Amino acid sequence: MAGSAVPPTRLPQATRADVRAVLLAELVSVETRAGAAGCPPEVLFDVLDARLRSAAAGGPDPVGEAG
């Protein structure tokens, strides 16, 4: 079979656009909420980061915690 110009591990363009849209929406949401709450956006970015790490690890960690 002839090799494709697009590596097979890459997401289709439409899927990548959807993922970008979701991430952008979450980032905008964090900025908006932090502005409303009067707290630095970095504080809520830490929450987003914790969720991304949990998703990457395959699920919630029932015992782990951090300040």
Place this chain on the structure above:
Amino acid sequence: MTVTVDRHVKDPCAWLGAVTDDLAAALPADTRGVLLTVWDGLVAARLTGLHAAAASPRWRARQRHAEAAEFDLAVQLAGSCTVGPGLAIPAGLPGAAVAWSVERADAAVAAIISFCATAETMLRRAGELTPVWEDSLLGPVALTRWLADSWTGRHTGCPLRLPVPPPSWWR
């Protein structure tokens, strides 16, 4: 892993309003997004309610019933979501919390009730789209209603008795 943000939040009520707006615009088919946004709103509602309770005996009495619904809702959300909640639910007010006026507390409770109505609607829609009855989120739907009813005085449950040790997200 959970992050504590309550010490950094200057206006919990405005935070709650922003989360409620996000929740109203969420896609019901994105169950995880709905659950995590309800979680964020629950954290903001908890913090807002603690401030209101500190401002008035009337709200203090209702907060004692509300926090049992808050805890049970948190348990169900944590169990329904496939991702760690990331954000800790405050066990109490930050030590340096400034006292609110009664008027501000009244507005805060109205914001909590508004959040609960939006959360109930979105959880119901998200649950209706799941193919399995056990995933239909009827528990969280009922608990958001009870949380609102606790603040309006229509629901009086048992006071919260925390498990020992409490969950890692309650601190």
